[in-house]
Amino acid sequence: MDVLFIGGTGIISTACVAASLDAGHNVWTLNRGISKLPQQVREGHVLIADASNADQVREVLRGLRFDVVVQWTAYVPAQVELDISLYADAGQYVFISSASAYEKPPSHWLITESTPLQNPFWQYSRDKIACEEVLVRAHQLTGFPVTIIRPSLTYGFSQIPVAIGSWAKPFTIVDRMRRGAKILVPGDGTSIWTITHNTDLARGLVPLFARPEAIGEAFHITSDEALTWNQIYRLVGDAAGVEPDFLHIPSDALVAADAEQLGNLWGDKSNSAVFDNSKLRSLVPEFEAMVPFAEGIRQTVQWFDAEPRRQEIDHGANASWDRLAQIYTQALAKAAHR
Numbered sequence: 044m045d046v047l048f049i050g051g052t053g054i055i056s057t058a059c060v061a062a063s064l065d066a067g068h069n070v071w072t073l074n075r076g077i078s079k080l081p082q083q084v085r086e087g088h089v090l091i092a093d094a095s096n097a098d099q100v101r102e103v104l105r106g107l108r109f110d111v112v113v114q115w116t117a118y119v120p121a122q123v124e125l126d127i128s129l130y131a132d133a134g135q136y137v138f139i140s141s142a143s144a145y146e147k148p149p150s151h152w153l154i155t156e157s158t159p160l161q162n163p164f165w166q167y168s169r170d171k172i173a174c175e176e177v178l179v180r181a182h183q184l185t186g187f188p189v190t191i192i193r194p195s196l197t198y199g200f201s202q203i204p205v206a207i208g209s210w211a212k213p214f215t216i217v218d219r220m221r222r223g224a225k226i227l228v229p230g231d232g233t234s235i236w237t238i239t240h241n242t243d244l245a246r247g248l249v250p251l252f253a254r255p256e257a258i259g260e261a262f263h264i265t266s267d268e269a270l271t272w273n274q275i276y277r278l279v280g281d282a283a284g285v286e287p288d289f290l291h292i293p294s295d296a297l298v299a300a301d302a303e304q305l306g307n308l309w310g311d312k313s314n315s316a317v318f319d320n321s322k323l324r325s326l327v328p329e330f331e332a333m334v335p336f337a338e339g340i341r342q343t344v345q346w347f348d349a350e351p352r353r354q355e356i357d358h359g360a361n362a363s364w365d366r367l368a369q370i371y372t373q374a375l376a377k378a379a380h381r
Contacts (some may be wrong), residue, residue, distance in 0.1 A: 165306030
C-alpha cells in the first residue's frame with residue numbers, strides 16, 4: 044500500500060511512520076525538511092515542500108498517487124480546503140484532528156466520538172473543529188474519502204506530557220523536580236486524564252488504512268489508562284528519581300498569570316478526560332494500548348538523560364512559575380495566620 048505522511052517527523056507521526064513501514068507499506072513523507080527528528084523513509088521517498096503551497100506540492104507529487112494520505116500539519120480550514128483538491132484521487136485522506144475539540148467542560152464523564160464538538164476556550168480546538176466541518180461537508184457532497192482521528196495528549200521519547208510544562212523544552216520539568224523547585228499542578232490534582240504513548244496511537248491508526256468502513260467516520264485513539272494529574276506528576280518524579288514538591292494552584296490563577304494557559308487548562312487539561320475506544324475496536328478488535336505511563340515516561344526521561352544536548356531549560360517558564368509559586372505560597376501563609 045502506498046502511504047503519504049504530510050509531516051511525518053513529529054512526535055506522534057514518527058511512530059506511525061515506523062509502524063507503517065513495519066506493516067510493509069510503501070511510505071513517503073512530505074514536509075519542509077527542517078525537523079530535528081530523523082527521517083525514516085528511504086531515499087527518494089522524502090518529498091520536500093511546504094504543504095500549504097499548492098505549486099510546490101503538485102511539483103513533488105507529479106506522477107504519484109497514494110492509497111492513503113495522512114495529514115498531520117493542517118490546523119486551519121484553508122489548509123484542508125487545499126488538500127481536498129490536491130488529494131482528490133487518494134484512496135483515503137486521514138485528517139489528524141484533536142480530542143481537545145470535544146466539548147469543554149464535558150457534559151458526561153465518558154467521551155465518545157458522538158460527544159459534541161465545542162471548545163469556547165481554545166482557538167486551536169475551534170480551528171480543528173472547523174477543519175473537520177470542511178472535510179465532512181466535502182465527504183457528503185462529493186464523497187471525498189476522509190477519516191478523522193482525534194488524539195488526546197500523546198507523547199514519545201522526546202516529550203514529557205504534563206499539565207504545566209514547556210512543550211518546546213520539556214526537560215525543564217525534570218530539572219525543576221531534581222532541583223526541588225515547586226511543581227505547579229492545576230486545581231487539587233485529582234482530575235482524571237488520559238495520556239497515550241505514540242506507539243499505542245500507531246497501533247490503532249495503521250490498521251484503519253484503506254478500510255472502507257473508516258471512510259466518513261471519526262475515531263479517537265487513546266490509552267485506556269486513566270490517571271489523576273497528581274499520579275502523572277508522581278510518575279514523572281519516579282522516572283526522574285525524585286519526589287516532586289507539589290504546589291496546587293487553581294486553574295483561574297494560572298490563567299491570570301499567563302493568559303496563554305486559557306486554552307491549555309480550561310480548554311483542555313483542567314477537565315477530566317476519559318475515552319471510550321469501543322468504536323475503534325469495532326474495526327480494530329485487536330487494538331490494545333501496550334505502554335503504561337510509568338514505563339513510557341521512564342523511557343522518555345532516560346532518553347533525555349542520555350544526551351546533555353537534549354536537556355534544554357526554558358528559563359522564561361521557570362521564572363514565571365517561580366514568581367507565581369512565591370505569590371501563592373505567601374497567600375497561603377497569610378490565609379493560615381489571619
